[in-house]
Amino acid sequence: MSRFSVENIRNFSIIAHVDHGKSTLADRLLELTGTIDKTKNNKQVLDKLQVERERGITVKAQTASLFYNWEGKQYLLNLIDTPGHVDFSYEVSRSLSACQGVLLVVDANEGIQAQTVANFFLAFEAQLSVIPVINKIDLKNADPERVEKQIEKVFDIPSDECIKISAKLGTNVERVLQAVIERIPPPKVHRKNPLRALVFDSTFDQYRGVIANVALFDGVVSKGDKIVSAHTKKIHEVNEVGVLNPNEQPAHKLYAGQVGYLIAGMKDVTEAQIGDTLYLHKQPVEPLPGFKSAKPMVFAGMYPIDQSEYNNLKSAIEKLTINDSSVTVHRDSSLALGAGWRLGFLGLLHMEVFNQRLEQEYNASVILTTPTVPYKAVLSSAKLIKARRAVQKNMIFIDQNRVMLKYLFPLNEIVVDFYDSLKSLSSGYASFDYEDAGYQTAELVKMDILLNGNIVEELVTIVHKDKAHSVGKAVCERLKDSLPRQLFEIAIQAAIGSKIIARETVKAYRKNVLAKCYGGDITRKMKLLKRQAEGKKKLRKVGNIEVPRDAFIKVLKTQSDK
Numbered sequence: 001m002s003r004f005s006v007e008n009i010r011n012f013s014i015i016a017h018v019d020h021g022k023s024t025l026a027d028r029l030l031e032l033t034g035t036i037d038k039t040k041n042n043k044q045v046l047d048k049l050q051v052e053r054e055r056g057i058t059v060k061a062q063t064a065s066l067f068y069n070w071e072g073k074q075y076l077l078n079l080i081d082t083p084g085h086v087d088f089s090y091e092v093s094r095s096l097s098a099c100q101g102v103l104l105v106v107d108a109n110e111g112i113q114a115q116t117v118a119n120f121f122l123a124f125e126a127q128l129s130v131i132p133v134i135n136k137i138d139l140k141n142a143d144p145e146r147v148e149k150q151i152e153k154v155f156d157i158p159s160d161e162c163i164k165i166s167a168k169l170g171t172n173v174e175r176v177l178q179a180v181i182e183r184i185p186p187p188k189v190h191r192k193n194p195l196r197a198l199v200f201d202s203t204f205d206q207y208r209g210v211i212a213n214v215a216l217f218d219g220v221v222s223k224g225d226k227i228v229s230a231h232t233k234k235i236h237e238v239n240e241v242g243v244l245n246p247n248e249q250p251a252h253k254l255y256a257g258q259v260g261y262l263i264a265g266m267k268d269v270t271e272a273q274i275g276d277t278l279y280l281h282k283q284p285v286e287p288l289p290g291f292k293s294a295k296p297m298v299f300a301g302m303y304p305i306d307q308s309e310y311n312n313l314k315s316a317i318e319k320l321t322i323n324d325s326s327v328t329v330h331r332d333s334s335l336a337l338g339a340g341w342r343l344g345f346l347g348l349l350h351m352e353v354f355n356q357r358l359e360q361e362y363n364a365s366v367i368l369t370t371p372t373v374p375y376k377a378v379l380s381s382a383k384l385i386k387a388r389r390a391v392q393k394n395m396i397f398i399d400q401n402r403v404m405l406k407y408l409f410p411l412n413e414i415v416v417d418f419y420d421s422l423k424s425l426s427s428g429y430a431s432f433d434y435e436d437a438g439y440q441t442a443e444l445v446k447m448d449i450l451l452n453g454n455i456v457e458e459l460v461t462i463v464h465k466d467k468a469h470s471v472g473k474a475v476c477e478r479l480k481d482s483l484p485r486q487l488f489e490i491a492i493q494a495a496i497g498s499k500i501i502a503r504e505t506v507k508a509y510r511k512n513v514l515a516k517c518y519g520g521d522i523t524r525k526m527k528l529l530k531r532q533a534e535g536k537k538k539l540r541k542v543g544n545i546e547v548p549r550d551a552f553i554k555v556l557k558t559q560s561d562k
Ligand SMILES: Nc1nc2c(ncn2[C@@H]2O[C@H](COP(=O)(O)OP(=O)(O)OP(=O)(O)O)[C@@H](O)[C@H]2O)c(=O)[nH]1
Pocket: 016, 017, 018, 019, 020, 021, 022, 023, 024, 025, 044, 056, 057, 058, 059, 082, 083, 084, 085, 135, 136, 137, 138, 139, 165, 166, 167, 168, 169
């Protein structure tokens, strides 16, 4: 790695709206630089996770070091592929901290979309060079000239700076590499200074522990060095350093300006903080600014299906959060579901992907309960807070056919199905992005669910006053369908304070498990009675009513559907 002087290094990222072609462009860049062989099968090479390949989306930023000869010089181009979906924008902003420039990919047919704008501003605020790339010019409906005008109008980038390509066919992709060299500056670093390395990402390997992705701002690091984490102050010996090409390729040393990986026997989440600065033992440095921690937007309870799986699930969640530090984890417990956690995610897709990764990468199966959003409650005698509907903030015309609208919304109104409704109302044309605008007051009420007068703690929820009646009714109906009949009548009620807003009744009945056993075989009877007793363990008693675990899960799901 010593061959590459700082002048011959470029660190860049590809950013875009979802599906505009980042991963396809990354595949072509990898082929052009001989990093991977050119075959028809190179599809989303950097999307290594099973969930990414199944869903065809990038959820995790990936790094690849490309070697490229141009005008007689050899360059080291470090590419960081980033996710497009809004739920993963935290990955994008972290990746940008290791870069000096970005390729902003825009679909020649769809033009500028919500995440194009959001990602552009992330790069702009980080003062990175932006190279606009108009992709998919091979499409029949492509209109690169219109997109060029949009880019000029919205981002103030002269249209002659746009590179028009087809990542699919490889058209003009070589020009993109040349623009990276010409328009993105080399990193501003000092190799003679003591080591200062930023941990911008990390993954967990079962055998080798934490693999930290690092960007070197100063100095050199080699195998055998003793390094210190500015965060924990713990000393670690470096076992391996190298570059991602795109798979790990060990090297003797990494130099300032380069991006690579480092393994130093860190075994634990707390030892591998993303945003941490690493320095050489006895040569302390001023730590780099690091990252703002991600702000969870959607919360869900997570429990093992069987409590005996608690410890395995705990370790799986810990390992996965090393790789996805935007998930927040707090211990929680529920009378119905046992010990578990309350996890915070950046959005619903993020929650689904995390759940799928737990299953696929760690073989864990879990119960997820209703996602909720955080509220701050002000308890007054009336217990009530003023409502606020969506408020329009501004409107910008991107071109004759497109308009960008900004609204202030209650988060609760958008987390569940807003995006889907928007897509179907606009026949797929509208796109959507959001950012947290802080807490606002609203008329929210706490809704209790009661069984024969006893509150079921697991089902207490916060709902908007206007929706309380419909949510309460739906929960009571769902509970009625899922509660087994018992020896006595059960009143199911939804209540706000002392006011009952919905009610259903389950008639009395006794389930005789021996009903179908006529005479004879005592062992069979015993078996059925034993099974009934085991079944009872999975029940939760509310007063004298037995509620099966399934019933909770079904009702919790209704709450999120409403
Ligand atoms: N016709 C055409 N299709 C393209 C081109 N580039 C990408 N695509 C297609 O567009 C779709 C999305 O491409 P991806 O590269 O996966 O998009 P992405 O931006 O990486 O998507 P995320 O990782 O989910 O954000 C795929 O079906 C590609 O085959 C192109 O130049 N022309």
